[in-house]
Amino acid sequence: xxxxxxxxxxxxxxxxxxxxxxxxxxxxxxxxxxxGPSGCGxxxxxxxxxxxxxxxxGRISIDNExxxxxxxxxxxxxxxxxxxxxxxxxxxxPHMTVFENIAYPLRVRRRPAAEIRNLVSKTxxxxxxxxxxQRPAPALSGGQQQRVAIARAxxxxxxxxxxxxxxxxxxAKLRLQMGDEFRAIQRRLGMTTLYVTHDQSEAMALSDxxxxxxxxxxxxxxAPEEIYRYPANRTVAAFFGTPNLLDAEVAACARIDGGRVxxxxxxxxWRGSCEAADGVQLGQAxxxxxxxxxxxxxxxxxxxxxxxxRWSGRISQTTFRGPSRSIIVEIDxxxxxxxxxxxxxYSVGENxxxxxxxxxxxxxxxx
Amino acid sequence: MAISADDRVGNPGRxxxxxxxxxxxxxxxxxxxxxxxxxxxxxxxxxxxxxYPLSMLLYGSLHSTPxxxxxxxxxxxxxxxxxxxxxxxxxxxxxxxxxxxxxxxILAVLLAWILARTDTPFxxxxxxxxxxxxxxxxxxxxxxxxxxxxxQVGLLNQLYQxxxxxxxxxxxxxxxxxVVWHMMQYSVPFLFLLIVDAxxxxxxxxxxxxxxxxxxxxxxxxxxxxQLMLPALTGAAILSxxxxxxxxxxxxxxxSPAGIRVITTDIYDSINQSSPPQYQYATAVSFVILTLLxxxxxxxxxxxxxxSFTTVSGKGYSPAVMKLGRWRWATFAFCALFFVVTVVLxxxxxxxxxxxxxxxxxxxxxxxxxxxxxxxxxxxxxxxFGNTMLLGLMGATxxxxxxxxxxxxxxxxxWRGRSxxxxxxxxxxxxPGIVLxxxxxxxxxxxxxxxPIYGTIWALLLAYISLGTPLSVRVMSSAYSQLSYxxxxxxxxxxxxxxxxxxxxxxxxxxxxxxxGWVLVFFGIMRELSASVLLYSVGSEVLSVVLLKLWxxxxxxxxxxxxxxxMVLVMLFRWVQLKVIKARINAL
Numbered sequence: 001x002x003x004x005x006x007x008x009x010x011x012x013x014x015x016x017x018x019x020x021x022x023x024x025x026x027x028x029x030x031x032x033x034x035x036g037p038s039g040c041g042x043x044x045x046x047x048x049x050x051x052x053x054x055x056x057x058g059r060i061s062i063d064n065e066x067x068x069x070x071x072x073x074x075x076x077x078x079x080x081x082x083x084x085x086x087x088x089x090x091x092x093x094p095h096m097t098v099f100e101n102i103a104y105p106l107r108v109r110r111r112p113a114a115e116i117r118n119l120v121s122k123t124x125x126x127x128x129x130x131x132x133x134q135r136p137a138p139a140l141s142g143g144q145q146q147r148v149a150i151a152r153a154x155x156x157x158x159x160x161x162x163x164x165x166x167x168x169x170x171x172a173k174l175r176l177q178m179g180d181e182f183r184a185i186q187r188r189l190g191m192t193t194l195y196v197t198h199d200q201s202e203a204m205a206l207s208d209x210x211x212x213x214x215x216x217x218x219x220x221x222x223a224p225e226e227i228y229r230y231p232a233n234r235t236v237a238a239f240f241g242t243p244n245l246l247d248a249e250v251a252a253c254a255r256i257d258g259g260r261v262x263x264x265x266x267x268x269x270w271r272g273s274c275e276a277a278d279g280v281q282l283g284q285a286x287x288x289x290x291x292x293x294x295x296x297x298x299x300x301x302x303x304x305x306x307x308x309x310r311w312s313g314r315i316s317q318t319t320f321r322g323p324s325r326s327i328i329v330e331i332d333x334x335x336x337x338x339x340x341x342x343x344x345x346y347s348v349g350e351n352x353x354x355x356x357x358x359x360x361x362x363x364x365x366x367x
Numbered sequence: 368m369a370i371s372a373d374d375r376v377g378n379p380g381r382x383x384x385x386x387x388x389x390x391x392x393x394x395x396x397x398x399x400x401x402x403x404x405x406x407x408x409x410x411x412x413x414x415x416x417x418x419y420p421l422s423m424l425l426y427g428s429l430h431s432t433p434x435x436x437x438x439x440x441x442x443x444x445x446x447x448x449x450x451x452x453x454x455x456x457x458x459x460x461x462x463x464x465x466x467x468x469x470x471x472x473i474l475a476v477l478l479a480w481i482l483a484r485t486d487t488p489f490x491x492x493x494x495x496x497x498x499x500x501x502x503x504x505x506x507x508x509x510x511x512x513x514x515x516x517x518x519q520v521g522l523l524n525q526l527y528q529x530x531x532x533x534x535x536x537x538x539x540x541x542x543x544x545x546v547v548w549h550m551m552q553y554s555v556p557f558l559f560l561l562i563v564d565a566x567x568x569x570x571x572x573x574x575x576x577x578x579x580x581x582x583x584x585x586x587x588x589x590x591x592x593x594q595l596m597l598p599a600l601t602g603a604a605i606l607s608x609x610x611x612x613x614x615x616x617x618x619x620x621x622x623s624p625a626g627i628r629v630i631t632t633d634i635y636d637s638i639n640q641s642s643p644p645q646y647q648y649a650t651a652v653s654f655v656i657l658t659l660l661x662x663x664x665x666x667x668x669x670x671x672x673x674x675s676f677t678t679v680s681g682k683g684y685s686p687a688v689m690k691l692g693r694w695r696w697a698t699f700a701f702c703a704l705f706f707v708v709t710v711v712l713x714x715x716x717x718x719x720x721x722x723x724x725x726x727x728x729x730x731x732x733x734x735x736x737x738x739x740x741x742x743x744x745x746x747x748x749x750x751x752f753g754n755t756m757l758l759g760l761m762g763a764t765x766x767x768x769x770x771x772x773x774x775x776x777x778x779x780x781x782w783r784g785r786s787x788x789x790x791x792x793x794x795x796x797x798x799p800g801i802v803l804x805x806x807x808x809x810x811x812x813x814x815x816x817x818x819p820i821y822g823t824i825w826a827l828l829l830a831y832i833s834l835g836t837p838l839s840v841r842v843m844s845s846a847y848s849q850l851s852y853x854x855x856x857x858x859x860x861x862x863x864x865x866x867x868x869x870x871x872x873x874x875x876x877x878x879x880x881x882x883x884g885w886v887l888v889f890f891g892i893m894r895e896l897s898a899s900v901l902l903y904s905v906g907s908e909v910l911s912v913v914l915l916k917l918w919x920x921x922x923x924x925x926x927x928x929x930x931x932x933x934m935v936l937v938m939l940f941r942w943v944q945l946k947v948i949k950a951r952i953n954a955l
Binding site: 050051052054077078079080082083084085087088089091093094095104105108109149152153156162 | 570576581583594
C-alpha cells in the first residue's frame with residue numbers, strides 16, 4: 001500500500017483558478033475524503049491525482065515517486081500511475097459483459113487467461129456479484145453497476161483507489177448500504193483511498209480524515225469529529241447541518257490545553273464563555289457556533305449554571321420530524337434553531353430559555 | 368399547414384371532465400370532415416410524388432414502346448438486363464461504392480475524433496472547413512478535378528512534370544481511381560456529419576476508465592471508443608454505401624470516358640446516348656437498382672435493430688478533450704490538408720481556369736476576362752441561374768411545408784393511416800435521382816394534355832420536391848419529437864385554439880429546424896443533376912444542366928466561371944446558415 005502527497009498543487013483554467021495551493025498527505029491505508037460544494041475543486045483535485053487533468057502548479061507524488069512536477073516538467077500519464085478509479089457515472093462499458101469489464105485491466109496487463117478467470121471471480125465474490133459474470137453490462141441496475149465499477153477498480157490490486165462521487169447516483173437507502181459495504185471492503189484490503197463527495201454525512205461516516213474544500217482551496221483537514229465540532233471558519237461551520245451562527249465580540253481570552261483558548265464573549269443581549277482555536281485577539285469580532293442538537297429548551301425563568309450559556313426568547317415555530325422536533329426560538333440576535341425531543345411540551349408563543357453547555361459553543365473568526 | 372384538427376386534444380378519452388365530453392364530441396364531428404379532407408389531399412400529393420413515378424417505371428419496364436406510342440407488353444427489358452455486360456455494370460456499381468465507403472469511413476472517423484475529442488487548435492473553424500465539400504455541388508468538383516487531373520494538360524500533372532523534369536503523367540482521373548476519389552470528397556464530410564455527434568456526446572469517463580485501467584491511448588481508442596461507436600458507424604457506412612450506388616456525377620465524369628459503366632450512367636446512356644432511346648431497358652435497370660437498394664435497407668434494419676448503446680451521460684459537462692501535446696499540430700495539419708485538397712485545389716483550378724484563354728495553357732499573355740464577359744452576356748447562363756434560384760426557393764419552401772405536415776401527423780398525432788403517409792414520404796429516399804427522373808419522365812408524358820407539366824419547369828419542381836421530402840420529414844420529425852407535449856397542451860389549457868397554438872408555440876419553436884432543413888433542401892436542389900438532366904427541356908435548364916452542356920462542348924473556361932458563381936452562392940448560404948440559424952438554435 002502507498003501514500004499520496006500533494007504539494008502546492010494548483011490548476012488554472014485560463015485566468016480562473018479551479019484549485020490553488022493544495023497541500024495534502026494521504027497516508028498508507030488511510031481513507032481521506034475531499035468534501036465541498038459543487039465547483040469547489042474537489043473533483044479537479046482527484047482528477048489531477050489520477051492524471052486525467054494536468055496540474056499547472058506544484059508537485060504530486062504517489063508511493064514516494066513523483067508523478068507530476070510542473071517545475072521539472074514531469075508528467076506520468078494515467079495508465080502508468082497504477083491507480084484504481086470509480087467514476088460518478090460508473091463508466092461501465094456497455095459493449096462488454098460484466099466479466100469482460102472486470103477483466104479489462106488484467107487483459108491490458110497481459111495476464112494469463114487462467115489467472116484472469118481466477119482473479120475476476122475472486123473480485124466478483126468480494127463485491128457479492130458471483131452469478132453475474134456473463135450479464136451484458138446494460139442489463140445491470142445502478143447498485144450492480146456500482147459494484148462492477150468497484151470490482152474493476154480493485155481487480156488489479158492498484159496502489160491507491162480513487163472514487164469520484166460513487167454513491168451520488170444511487171437512491172438514499174442503497175447509498176447507505178453501499179457506503180457501509182464499501183468501507184468494509186476498504187478496511188479489509190487496507191487500501192489507501194481518496195474519495196470525493198459533496199454529501200457531508202457520507203464523508204462523516206466513511207472517512208478517517210475529511211478535507212473540506214471551497215473556492216479551490218482547502219479550508220480544513222481533520223478527523224470527522226474534529227471538523228464537526230471545531231470548524232476552522234464560518235464556511236466549514238455552515239457546511240455541516242444548520243448551525244446557529246451568533247455574532248459576538250471577544251471580551252476576555254485565556255489559554256487552555258489542546259491548543260485552544262477560552263473566550264469571554266459579548267453579543268447583543270447575551271454574554272458568556274466559549275472555546276475557540278488559538279490566535280483570537282481581544283476585541284475581535286467572532287461568530288459563535290452552536291449546533292441545534294446541543295441546545296435545550298428550559299422554562300423562561302430558569303438560570304444557566306456556571307458552565308452554561310443562556311438566551312431568552314419566544315418559540316415562533318415547531319416542526320415535528322419523527323426522531324426529533326425542530327424548534328425555532330426568536331431571540332434578540334435573530335432566530336435560534338434547536339433540535340428538541342420529539343414529544344416534549346412546546347407551544348408557539350411561549351417564552352422560554354435556550355440553554356447551551358459552554359463546551360458546545362465554538363467561536364470562529366467573524367465576518 | 369393545412370391540417371385542421373389535432374387528435375391529442377380532440378380525443379374524448381383524454382378529457383379530464385365528463386361534462387366536457389359531449390361538447391368535445393360535437394367539436395370532433397365538426398372538425399373531422401376538415402381532417403379527412405386534409406388527409407386525403409396529403410395522401411394524394413404524396414402518392415403523386417412517389418407511387419405514381421414508381422408505377423410508371425413498372426409500366427415502362429413492361430411496355431415495348433416509349434410513352435404515348437402504341438406498343439405491347441413484354442419482358443424484353445428484363446431480358447436485356449440479364450447479360451454479361453449488365454453483370455459487370457452491377458459489380459462495378461457495388462465495387463466502386465464499397466471501395467469509396469471504406470476509406471471514407473476511416474478518414475471520417477479520424478476527422479471526427481480529431482475535431483470532437485482532441486485539443487487540436489482551431490477546431491471550430493476546421494470543422495466548418497472540413498464539412499464544406501458536403502455543400503459543394505459535386506458537378507463543380509467533378510469538373511475541377513477533370514481539369515486538375517487531366518492526363519494531358521492537368522495542372523497536377525504539369526506540376527509533377529515541372530518538378531521532376533519527366534514527361535510522364537502519373538495522374539489520370541478518368542479511371543476507377545478517379546471515380547472513387549471524387550466520390551470520397553463528398554462521402555468523407557457526409558460521414559463526418561453523421562458520426563461527429565456520436566463522438567461528441569460520448570461520456571468521456573468511459574474512456575478515462577480505460578486509461579485508469581492501464582490502457583494506452585491507442586488501446587483505449589481501439590477497444591473502447593471505436594467499439595462504442597460501432598453501431599453509429601455501421602449505420603453511417605450503410606447510408607454512405609447507398610449514396611455511392613445512387614451517385615451519378617462521379618461515374619458520369621470520370622467513369623464513362625474510360626468505359627467504366629455503373630447502373631446510373633447505364634440508365635442515362637441508354638436514354639441520352641443511344642438512338643433510339645432504350646426506354647424499356649432503362650426502366651428495367653431502374654428496377655434492378657431499386658431492388659439492390661431495398662435489400663441494403665433490409666440489411667441495415669437487421670443489423671442495427673437494438674444495437675445502439677446509450678453512451679450519453681446525464682452529467683452536463685463538456686467532454687474532456689484529449690491533450691495531444693506537440694501532435695496537435697500534426698492533427699491540425701491533417702485537417703487543413705483535407706480542406707486544401709477537397710476545396711482549395713478545385714476552387715483554385717476554377718479560378719485559374721476562368722482567367723486564362725485556354726484551360727491547360729497558363730501563360731501570362733493569355734490572361735483574359737473574356738470568359739466572364741461571355742458568361743455574363745449569355746442568355747443561357749441567366750436563364751439557368753434564374754431557373755435554379757426560382758426552383759430552389761420554391762422547391763425548398765414547398766418541400767419543407769410538405770415535410771412539416773407529414774412529420775407533424777406522424778409524430779404528434781395518433782391518426783390512423785399516419786404510418787402510410789410516413790412510408791410514402793420516405794419512398795423517394797430509396798430512389799436515385801436518375802430513377803425518379805425517369806419515372807417522372809414517363810409519368811408526365813402520360814398525363815393528359817390539359818395538364819402541361821411535361822417539358823416545363825414544373826416537372827423539375829415536382830421531382831425536386833419528391834427527392835427532398837424524405838430529408839425534410841426527417842429534420843422536422845426530430846424537431847417535433849424534441850418538443851414536449853406539455854408545451855402544446857399547456858397552451859391549449861390556457862385558452863389558445865389549435866391554430867393559435869400551432870402558430871405561437873409549435874411553429875415558433877420548430878422554425879429553426881425548418882430553416883436548417885430549408886437550407887439543406889436548397890443545397891440539394893442546387894446540386895441536383897441526374898433527375899434534371901432527364902427532365903429539362905429548352906427553356907427550363909437549370910445551372911447544373913447548363914454546366915454539363917458547356918462541359919460536354921469542351922468549354923471548360925466558361926464552366927469555370929459559372930462554377931465560381933455557384934461556389935459563391937454555396938459559401939453565402941453556408942455562411943448564413945452558420946451565422947444566423949445556429950445562433951437562433953442556441954438561443955432556444
